[in-house]
Amino acid sequence: EEQLVESGGGVIRPGGSLRVSCVASGFYMSHKYMNWVRQAPGKGLEWVSILYSGGGTYYAASVKGRFTVSRDSSKNTLFLQMNSLKVDDTAVYYCARGHRSSWQSDFDLWGRGTLVTVSS
C-alpha cells in the first residue's frame, strides 16, 4: 500500500528551527515530484514547497529563504527544514505526492500531517 507518514512536529519558540519528515512506502519518492502543504488552524490549505524528481526546488514567497526541502533517497524520506520560524508558521504540515511528473499536477497521495506550533 502506498503511504506517506509525517513526523517531527512540535512546539517551538519564534526564531527557532525545526525539521519535519515524511516517510514514503509503496513507491520511490525520488521518482516523484513531492510537495509540502500546510494548514493553519481554522484556515485553508497553503502550498509551501516542491522538490522535483530531478532535484529542483521551489518555495512559496512566505517561506522562501527560511525553509529548505530535501530528501534522503536511501531512506525514502522527504524533509522540510524550517528556520527563523514565525507565529504565522503554526500549522499542520502535510506532504503530498504529485500525480504527474510535472509541476502542473494534482496531488494524488497525502499524509495525515504533523502539527507545528510556534509560540512563545
Next chain:
Amino acid sequence: EIVMTQSPATLSVSPGEGVTLSCRASQSVGNNLAWYQQKPGQAPRLLIYGASTRATNIPARFSGSGSGTEFTLTISSLQSEDFALYFCHQYDDWPPYTFGQGTKLEIK
C-alpha cells in the same frame, strides 16, 4: 496569484440527498482543477482531477464539471461517509498552487 473561492462555506444536507459544491477561480485555470475530501485526523484524499476525471477507487456518485473559472463537484446521493470537508485546488498557474477555503458538508 490565482484566488480560489468556494461556496458555500458550510452545507447542511440529509443523507440520500444530492448536493453541488462550487469553486470559482479569479482567472482561467483551464481544466487544471482538482477536488479533495478531508476528514478530521485523516489524510486528504484526491477525488477529481482534470476538473472531471475521477481518481482511482472514487465512487461514481462523485462527479466534477466545469472549465475556465467555474467548477462544481456533485455528489449524487450522500452517504454517511461523505460528510467531510471538500476543497478545490488549481494547478494551472504556479507558483504558487492555490486552494479554496473549503466547503464543509454536515448532516442536517
